[in-house]
Amino acid sequence: MNLRKKGLFLLAAFLLTSSILVNAQNKGTFIPGKVAQSQTVAQGAGPSGEFDKYFVQKTLRIDYFLAGDSKTEIAYFRDMRQEPFWGGPHDNTIDPFNYGTYRYSAYDSASKKLIYSRGFSSLFQEWKGTDEAKKMKRAFPMTAVLPFPKNTIRFVIEKRSYATNAFEVIFDRYINPSDYFINRENIHPLKVTKIRETGDPATHVDIAFIAEGYTAGDMEKFRNDASRLSDYILSVEPYSKYTDKFNFYAIEAPSDEAGVTIPGKDIFVNTSIHSSFYTFDMDRYMTTFDTKSIYDAAANVPYDAVIVLVNSKRYGGGGFYNHYCESTVDNQYSTLVLIHEFGHSFAGLADEYYASEVTYSDFYNLKFEPWEPNITTKVNFNAKWKKMISPETPIPTPKDAKYNKTVGAFEGGGYLSKGIFSPTMDCRMKSNEAPGFCPVCQDAISKMILFYCD
Numbered sequence: 341m342n343l344r345k346k347g348l349f350l351l352a353a354f355l356l357t358s359s360i361l362v363n364a365q366n367k368g369t370f371i372p373g374k375v376a377q378s379q380t381v382a383q384g385a386g387p388s389g390e391f392d393k394y395f396v397q398k399t400l401r402i403d404y405f406l407a408g409d410s411k412t413e414i415a416y417f418r419d420m421r422q423e424p425f426w427g428g429p430h431d432n433t434i435d436p437f438n439y440g441t442y443r444y445s446a447y448d449s450a451s452k453k454l455i456y457s458r459g460f461s462s463l464f465q466e467w468k469g470t471d472e473a474k475k476m477k478r479a480f481p482m483t484a485v486l487p488f489p490k491n492t493i494r495f496v497i498e499k500r501s502y503a504t505n506a507f508e509v510i511f512d513r514y515i516n517p518s519d520y521f522i523n524r525e526n527i528h529p530l531k532v533t534k535i536r537e538t539g540d541p542a543t544h545v546d547i548a549f550i551a552e553g554y555t556a557g558d559m560e561k562f563r564n565d566a567s568r569l570s571d572y573i574l575s576v577e578p579y580s581k582y583t584d585k586f587n588f589y590a591i592e593a594p595s596d597e598a599g600v601t602i603p604g605k606d607i608f609v610n611t612s613i614h615s616s617f618y619t620f621d622m623d624r625y626m627t628t629f630d631t632k633s634i635y636d637a638a639a640n641v642p643y644d645a646v647i648v649l650v651n652s653k654r655y656g657g658g659g660f661y662n663h664y665c666e667s668t669v670d671n672q673y674s675t676l677v678l679i680h681e682f683g684h685s686f687a688g689l690a691d692e693y694y695a696s697e698v699t700y701s702d703f704y705n706l707k708f709e710p711w712e713p714n715i716t717t718k719v720n721f722n723a724k725w726k727k728m729i730s731p732e733t734p735i736p737t738p739k740d741a742k743y744n745k746t747v748g749a750f751e752g753g754g755y756l757s758k759g760i761f762s763p764t765m766d767c768r769m770k771s772n773e774a775p776g777f778c779p780v781c782q783d784a785i786s787k788m789i790l791f792y793c794d
């Protein structure tokens with residue numbers, strides 16, 4: 341089956357992965373090289389109720405690079421800055437999900453207590469699987485944000501090992517909040533429109549839409565696009581159950597020129613975020629190497645998640661868990677692409693498709709359970725959606741019309757036709773033809789919404 345002709349997604353968001361809840365989060369202390377194994381992750385673990393003890397209501401932003409080649413990986417520090425807002429939850433400072441190929445953590449230096457953590461994914465991890473990564477080294481910009489600490493923290497970035505599935509430390513340093521090399525320059529102010537405001541950023545999901553490829557004269561269109569797409573998101577299950585939980589902001593980052601860069605068509609457009617199609621030479625894969633500009637713009641609001649809206653009719657986008665997602669706005673499938681990519685970036689969902697012209701065969705180590713909630717190798721199926729399958733449904737579930745509305749375990753997903761299983765025959769994480777998100781993806785999205793609302 342040719343997915344391009346079917347109009348399906350080809351937009352990878354996760355490649356190398358692994359799984360089984362390797363979790364040092366509840367231990368409270370950091371022991372280099374030693375990772376606690378646990379399959380339970382208590383929501384709200386960590387310094388619940390102690391936000392004010394450890395943090396002030398601002399952002400500490402750490403920019404760095406993930407760099408290397410197919411075999412090596414190093415995180416290089418770039419710089420730090422203080423930003424004026426913090427939109428994240430106060431109780432849920434510790435990540436309970438254990439999603440992401442990476443995670444970053446902050447430990448209170450004096451007590452060694454874990455006070456903040458988040459899992460995330462990166463474009464670099466995908467690039468590591470390309471032929472180019474066998475021939476050269478390359479650096480990819482990344483950003484970590486956390487509430488601004490009151491006292492010295494130990495900041496650690498870890499990556500899951502493909503071979504062992506355990507987290508390994510790739511970056512480790514102390515950060516003193518009074519360090520005068522934390523940049524305190526004013527942010528570059530951009531006009532912000534509150535598209536939808538339902539409550540306190542600390543107890544609501546705050547989405548920052550950032551204008552990309554809109555000139556100063558296009559901002560009315562941008563505000564209308566942001567409004568239309570926020571309405572769309574809130575019309576889709578399970579978001580539609582939580583319409584009172586979302587704040588949306590439209591951040592007017594003006595571009596010199598309208599549109600977006602499409603190298604394969606010899607189209608080069610100078611835009612605010614410098615997005616480009618043809619990421620890894622895939623014609624519909626749109627990402628940016630200028631994530632710094634994304635976060636410079638986002639600093640104008642308190643945010644939990646960032647969505648870059650790209651002023652183009654072309655089909656495509658990209659999304660990375662806890663980093664950013666982007667989508668064009670004027671294609672007939674733009675709403676579907678946007679909600680699919682946001683599924684990656686917001687809820688850590690995997691692609692459920694598997695037939696594509698790109699071979700992703702090494703992205704998942706089938707010896708382990710993948711970390712994404714909506715695919716399984718059945719290595720630890722109990723940790724996934726097995727309990728949502730009724731006893732009369734066979735596992736694996738045949739791709740038979742009588743099961744087309746049934747939650748089961750259908751072979752194929754995560755770019756592989758064998759060895760990885762998906763919850764339903766179709767889902768928004770699989771195709772544009774699906775009626776919506778499958779029950780397993782809906783459950784994962786709902787949990788993430790509630791996490792940000794604590």
Ligand SMILES: [Zn+2]
Nearest residue numbers: 767769778781
């Ligand atoms: Zn799904």
